[in-house]
Amino acid sequence: YGSENILGQGIDVRGLPKVARESLKLVKALGQGAFGEVYQGLYLHCNSPEEMPVAVKTLPEMSTGQAEADFLMEAAIMAKFSHPNIVHLIGVCFDRHPRFIVLELLAGGDLKNFLRESRPRPERATALTMQDLLQSSLDVCRGCRYLEGSPVHTQVLPVQELLQSSLDVCRGCRYLEARRFIHRDIAARNCLLTSRGPGRAVKIADFGMARDIYRADYYKKGGKAMLPIKWMPPEAYIDGLFTCKTDVWSFGVLMWEVFSLGVMPYTGCSNREVMEMVSGGGRLEKPFGCPQEVYRLMCECWNPSPAARPSFTAMQERLQRFMQDPEILSAPIPVVRSLLPPA
Ligand SMILES: CN1CCN(c2ccc(C(=O)Nc3n[nH]c4c3C=[N+](C(=O)[C@H](O)c3ccccc3)C4)cc2)CC1
Numbered sequence: 001y002g003s004e005n006i007l008g009q010g011i012d013v014r015g016l017p018k019v020a021r022e023s024l025k026l027v028k029a030l031g032q033g034a035f036g037e038v039y040q041g042l043y044l045h046c047n048s049p050e051e052m053p054v055a056v057k058t059l060p061e062m063s064t065g066q067a068e069a070d071f072l073m074e075a076a077i078m079a080k081f082s083h084p085n086i087v088h089l090i091g092v093c094f095d096r097h098p099r100f101i102v103l104e105l106l107a108g109g110d111l112k113n114f115l116r117e118s119r120p121r122p123e124r125a126t127a128l129t130m131q132d133l134l135q136s137s138l139d140v141c142r143g144c145r146y147l148e149g150s151p152v153h154t155q156v157l158p159v160q161e162l163l164q165s166s167l168d169v170c171r172g173c174r175y176l177e178a179r180r181f182i183h184r185d186i187a188a189r190n191c192l193l194t195s196r197g198p199g200r201a202v203k204i205a206d207f208g209m210a211r212d213i214y215r216a217d218y219y220k221k222g223g224k225a226m227l228p229i230k231w232m233p234p235e236a237y238i239d240g241l242f243t244c245k246t247d248v249w250s251f252g253v254l255m256w257e258v259f260s261l262g263v264m265p266y267t268g269c270s271n272r273e274v275m276e277m278v279s280g281g282g283r284l285e286k287p288f289g290c291p292q293e294v295y296r297l298m299c300e301c302w303n304p305s306p307a308a309r310p311s312f313t314a315m316q317e318r319l320q321r322f323m324q325d326p327e328i329l330s331a332p333i334p335v336v337r338s339l340l341p342p343a
Pocket residue numbers: 030031033034038055057087103104105106107108109110189190191192205206
């Protein structure tokens with residue numbers, strides 16, 4: 001495919017913006033990424049006097065070829081997107097080890113932990129309002145709408161991967177015919193906040209699942225055990241059918257996470273129990289204090305028929321209307337014993 005690449009994985013690195021290693025300074029660890037450390041850093045951009053705060057994902061030097069190709073593919077996927085609710089890729093440093101992916105810094109941390117840590121405490125009523133919860137949902141909805149509208153990349157899957165098995169070829173073709181980018185792992189844990197304050201914005205910041213499918217090697221990583229079953233619709237875990245309506249179902253679960261302030265969906269249930277209950281028609285209950293209209297929207301995302309689920313465009317309009325509705329905005333965020341901060 002004529003693309004220079006690393007490790008013969010056929011991933012085209014030419015299109016990726018480069019960052020000069022000497023213009024990067026790693027300041028402190030932000031958390032353990034799927035590959036290696038994620039650091040907060042400073043990037044001295046060539047044509048600007050001040051240093052830009054960035055996040056730097058690192059690939060450990062002793063990584064396998066697979067991990068290296070995964071790392072590269074995730075950067076290649078993020079490089080394709082440009083949207084205020086999707087984490088921005090600044091560039092890559094692949095000239096030598098350790099390899100870096102430089103991303104915009106989102107200083108508020110992930111959405112799930114933010115919700116859990118913002119729960120009302122006896123001494124402090126929650127800092128969050130219904131508007132905050134609606135705005136967070138709307139931010140992710142806008143990011144998903146952009147992805148739904150993005151044609152799947154023209155990049156051809158490396159031949160050897162596609163020929164890996166007829167199943168992969170079928171999946172690869174169906175994926176490409178879908179002509180739309182499917183994220184496959186929309187969940188609060190994969191979203192990051194620009195800050196924790198009132199002006200915060202939420203961005204989709206992890207593309208690991210889409211990357212694994214795109215490289216047709218997710219089953220090597222433990223297959224079903226690795227799948228986010230609690231965020232998946234029945235047609236996905238029963239028939240392996242993924243469309244943009246898969247992300248709509250997951251977005252409904254993300255809204256449930258938001259309005260329950262970070263509770264684990266189907267608390268205490270195993271993946272097997274969730275699959276049986278949900279394919280039998282069971283659904284998550286309305287979070288305590290969640291307005292009826294908001295819960296109705298979540299339930300529409302969980303329609304057993306994918307085509308009957310709302311589009312992200314339609315959901316964006318409804319969420320925007322909810323944000324104009326005094327009845328909904330004035331609903332209090334309840335202090336619930338089970339929602340009190342984790343011990
Ligand atoms: C009270 N404090 C508040 C501040 N807090 C943090 C905790 C973590 C972060 C953090 O990782 N920020 C990131 N900015 N950009 C990227 C990040 C991660 N990225 C990645 O690509 C990571 O792989 C990723 C992606 C999605 C979700 C999590 C991690 C790209 C920032 C603040 C800790 C608790």
